[in-house]
Amino acid sequence: MMNSQPVDPEAVAPVATDMRADAGDVQLLARMGYKQELRRQYSTPQVFAIAFSIMGLVPSIASTLSFSLPAGPVGMVWGWFTASIFILLVGLAMADLASAMPTAGGLYWWTHYFAGPKWKSPLSFLIGYSNTLGLIGGMCSVDYTLALMILSCVSISRGDGWSASRGVTYAVYVGLILFHGLCGSLGGRLMPKIQTFCTYINIALVVATVIALPVGKVTRGGSLNSGHYVYGHVGNETAWPAGWAFMMAWLAPIWSIGSFDSCVHMSEEAMHASKAVPLGIVWSAGSAFVLGFLVLSVIAATMNQDVSATISTKFGQPMAQIYYDALGRDGALAFMAVLCVVQFLIGLSLVVAASRQAWAFSRDGALPFSGFFRHVSKRIQYQPVRMICGLVFVSILLGLLCLINSAAANALFSLFVASNYLSWGTPIFCRLVWGEDRFTPGEFYTGRFSRLIAWVAIVYLLFGVILSMFPTEGPSPTCTYLNTAMFLDRWLTIYLTEALNMNYTIVINGFVWFGCMAYYFLYARHWYTGPQITVDESDYTPSDNIIVAADPHALPTDELVSFGHKRE
Template identity: 75%
Template sequence: MHSQAPTRDPEAMRRPDEMPTLSEPGDSQLLAKMGYKQELKRQYSTAQVFAVAFSIMGLVPSIASTLSFSLPAGPVGMVWGWLTASIFILLVGLAMADLASAMPTAGGLYWWTHYFAGEKYKNPLSFLIGYSNTLGLIGGICSVDYTLALMIISCVSISRDDGWTASRGVIYAVYVGLILLHAISAALSGRIMPKIQTACIYINISLVIATVIALPVGKVVRGEALNSGNFVFRHLDNQTEWPTGWAFMLAWLAPIWSIGSFDSCVHMSEEALHAAKAVPLGIIWSAGSACVLGFLTLTVMAATMDPNVSNTINSKFGQPMAQIYYDALGKDGALGFMIVLCFIQYIIGLSLIVAASRQAWAFSRDGALPFSTFFRHISKRIQYQPVRMICGLAVICLILGLLCLINSAASNALFSLFVASNYLSWGMPIFCRLVWGQDRFYPGEFYTGRFSKPIACIAVIYLLFGVILSMFPTTGPNPSPADMNYTIVINGFVWAGCMTYYFLFARRWFTGPRMTVDDSSSTNSDNETSRSGAFGRGSAIDTKGE
């Protein structure tokens, strides 16, 4: 069943003018086995691939963005909710890492779905996952920049100290400026983006260290006692109308959203050096570090926050994290930390639009998106960047951002689009591998061995639960229109619309991943393998070689 290992033909590898500068032969041949020629420039090391996901997670800013999900369950929801959910998320990362090492491509999630799914289902499921993943990442960009707009406004509120709050029009104006700035930065910073990602590792870790030191020191200097260990680890509050146990489960939404971007490593596969190793390690390192560092940060926050949880939830600054900083460090200290949080949140948005543009570009390369021929273009003048796709994503984000002009419930729809659509996209290829493709899976350089299948089973069950959990209103079973969770409406519309579009139109021309490799960029055996792998006819891709 294994394909013969391809022989390397130096002349064939050198014919495309750009090929020697874009990729090492080993990476380009592995990509050719999946049917694609090298078009993006490989410049990301293993650490930099990890940095993309780690910077998108941006632990402290992400924790600040999602405290409203975990705070209603009190310190137990914050601390133990994070740890419990993040362990399951790490298992999902391990399951994804197995696939990413074997088949590293920018459109990995929908590509794997097509490869593993049964013959009747591969095209519609691949189409669904490609759109779900793309729109989920777009929702992530919107929610990150919307949250950043609120954080910037909270800094203004802290500095004015007069109870000023911004109108929704002002919030949207700040949001528009951030989206445009992100698009310009992502398009023009291709040459230095790997270095930016490397710097983000140190910046994010430094902020974690600064937070866990400054908060307790600030409380002590102000002559206030820290909360007891019993409060931090055993105090379960319930600021919702749900039963206490379910309020704790809803606290999982904080880590679900915060640790929701390690699939960005997959989307950087065609720019990673030695992708079969770099991508899975990036996934595992990012998920694992988020688990440990997030638990540490939240423990310290629980030890220094106001014991009256409702005071923090209903902060006059509109940001619970701003209130925690303010209570421990005073006005100047809180303002200083919030400014740093805003800067890192900006980097999160920048990294996210980079990863999202690669996924959307890969999907347009396979002809699935409207105007694919236009958007799949790679600009050689601007460091081999998908500039047109970056601009297209910015336009879509500006349109979706109009939701924030309605009310907070409409704005939260951006969060729900990110979580539910991404979880469906993560779970489907793992599910397809278990149901249809177990015999077609050949491990890459990273493999969890005999634990691979049990890990995949747990991952699928957890992801299904995560999708269901994201659809519950967080305040209680009888929410007002302003508190309603519109996840089922937003994502239901996306999924139903996608499938309607497919069966009415796209099924006539979408046949799954398209081959872009030719005889000048791969050997004949590469081509044959890519045909059998990409379209599910014949043997599986053997990334280990013979």
């Protein structure tokens, strides 16, 4: 039991927290080598809300229907169900690590801690960059989808078949990215309350969609699709075999339930982090599994059985067409407007999570201009404002992909998947192969099933990375040619077609993965040695960003070696 001493309320900013839990949080963070720099203000439900709001079930399902619709109702509904089970297992494996070692840069920190001596620094360097890129990809894909949603509302309201050009879409996207950056920088103290609001509005939107779609369909004289159609009809609007089209439908839940690592990045702002963070991971993944299955079942029951008509809708968004068919013009506009609000909040939450990961990586000196970007603004409510601005700039550059075509824009979705899945799987793999004897469970632990869960998670994550690289429309065509001239002419046609429709994920991720490894071995290996010690003698005293109860049993900073750090 900790002994607490009264803290002068004038010496610190008033933060309503559990003082004992905060003292334990600071000590655990210090044992990992870091001093407390961000403000601890997130409760367990608010940590959960970060991940749950980023998932934003109905907007995320709307964003990814183009991945699952081509496989028909079976791909939509059962694809979500099966993939979600594996995703939940990944969440459990990550929760074990997050409870034991909660820090904002958790994924690359765990990799460095568990990996073998020769692999610590290069793997940590790779995962830090991959995770940062994945979160930036999430920012881009969310705001790109939001731009499409807003423009689909314009199309519905005009009623003349108008559709936005790529240039207009990009302009709206840039405006949204800039606005998100501004809100993320200035709204730090309000963010926990915003996350709570996000939870309520997301659940309300799920309930409203589940009720309104069937009621509207029947009221307008339509009929609901049969249970056999919803749960048993196999479709295939791709050039892939039907079985692989079903696997490609997994991209929808993979992308939608792909943000629970955001709880990890909020570790240094969470109260009682060793409990709050793992519960946030498991709750968010589990609730998305159940509620997503419900929403997709209702969508399959109310949508037009001519799937190709829904996919090629003039509104630019399949979900907009589904709302329009069931609820009419005004109902579709109302729901799409709410979807836009929720999607905006998703983007805001993602900016917060991404900035914390990138800030933590800069704190360890790994990103370019780390000394500049690691700064935390005390004037603007202890926010990493410079890092948020840097992420906005990179997102604007990556968004240029949407000017090419829809296939290039889809790379923003797959970029989020491939980079994050590599980042999630590597520390779990390192723990199993090199670091099991160094792993000490935290307050949350899956017990004797921990290793089995972790191995299943590894296999699934590897499959997910490979899946994200496949072109969504189908394989490349092949032909037999009678002469050289015909071959060259046909080959050039195929090449130009595939260049326009290829999946650009391998290009972008390959550039980052191989580029950062080249950067490491040619230059960074001389100075990057993993996470850096930042603790000092003031780490157990009250500060202006946290209320800490004094603990006479706190370890002296010279003994902070519990997690493998040594003072240099």
